[in-house]
Amino acid sequence: MKKYKYPSVLTIAGFDGSGGAGIQADIKTTSALGCFSTSVLTALPVQNTRGVRKIYPIPIEAVEDQIRAILEDIVPDAIKIGMVHTPQLVETIVSTLSGYKKIPVVFDPVMVATSGHRLIEEETIKAITEKLFPIADVITPNMDEAAILADMKVVSLDDLYTAGKKIKQLGCKNILLKGGHQETPIITSLFYDEDGHYHSFESSKLNTNNTHGSGCTLSSAIAAYIAQGKTLYDAVSLGQQYIYQAIENGMDVQTGSGNGPLNHFFNPQKLIKNEMV
Numbered sequence: 001m002k003k004y005k006y007p008s009v010l011t012i013a014g015f016d017g018s019g020g021a022g023i024q025a026d027i028k029t030t031s032a033l034g035c036f037s038t039s040v041l042t043a044l045p046v047q048n049t050r051g052v053r054k055i056y057p058i059p060i061e062a063v064e065d066q067i068r069a070i071l072e073d074i075v076p077d078a079i080k081i082g083m084v085h086t087p088q089l090v091e092t093i094v095s096t097l098s099g100y101k102k103i104p105v106v107f108d109p110v111m112v113a114t115s116g117h118r119l120i121e122e123e124t125i126k127a128i129t130e131k132l133f134p135i136a137d138v139i140t141p142n143m144d145e146a147a148i149l150a151d152m153k154v155v156s157l158d159d160l161y162t163a164g165k166k167i168k169q170l171g172c173k174n175i176l177l178k179g180g181h182q183e184t185p186i187i188t189s190l191f192y193d194e195d196g197h198y199h200s201f202e203s204s205k206l207n208t209n210n211t212h213g214s215g216c217t218l219s220s221a222i223a224a225y226i227a228q229g230k231t232l233y234d235a236v237s238l239g240q241q242y243i244y245q246a247i248e249n250g251m252d253v254q255t256g257s258g259n260g261p262l263n264h265f266f267n268p269q270k271l272i273k274n275e276m277v
Helices: 022-032 060-071 087-097 122-135 143-150 157-168 214-227 232-248
Strands: 008-013 036-041 043-048 051-057 078-081 105-107 175-177 186-192 198-204
Touching: 008 022, 008 060, 008 214, 022 036, 022 214, 036 060, 060 087, 078 214, 087 122, 105 122, 105 214, 122 143, 143 157, 157 175, 157 186, 186 232, 198 232, 214 232
Parallel strands: 008 036, 008 078, 078 105
Antiparallel strands: 043 051, 175 186, 186 198
16 A cells, blocks of 8 residues: 655756756756656757757647646646746646646746856747746746846846846746856855845855756755745755755766756755655
């Protein structure tokens, strides 16, 4: 007789054949944190550590069918949404999810790759802010993405504070503004909660270009901790610690000739078995 179930995380995101970002990073992260990982493919980027060469679309019907297949069988405890690069894709994901019970959503608004390549169509931003933001429990833009969302330059910590206030007005509940692109010895990320308070997370700057997929990894880590039953604040805090250690433990490894990946399995956890009620 079955007595247990795994905490489960569904990732809805793009592909990365080089293994550092996208669905591959999401699966590695949630697995390393003891969760069972399911996935829905939204796009097929052709990329490696040097950058994105091309993006092949996945048929909209296929995305909807994938979501339904998972939600009707392995109900996740948290959902991470990553690369959503067309308005049609936004509409499909939101409308399909609305047919099922509410599940916590972590949305990483993937707009710019680590290599600097722009990954999103202009008209998609409006669809994201109007339709995806309202269903997301937390969004996790980096400084480049915050600049796009806030329509301003974001290069300093002061800029990040201002951008956070502007993005909050777009209708998101909670925002984690990632400060990894700051050129300072100490980098600061800002968490704006839905009550209007903000919290800062500081860490030392790691001098490495092995950061490919760091945004995907952090948002997946947050989703994994939510799936484990942590509060949102604790999930964000623990996610910050995980991403720092994953980067730190992958600094001395050569994988590819561009922006290398993190070490997702620096301290892998066994699959968590929760008693079924």
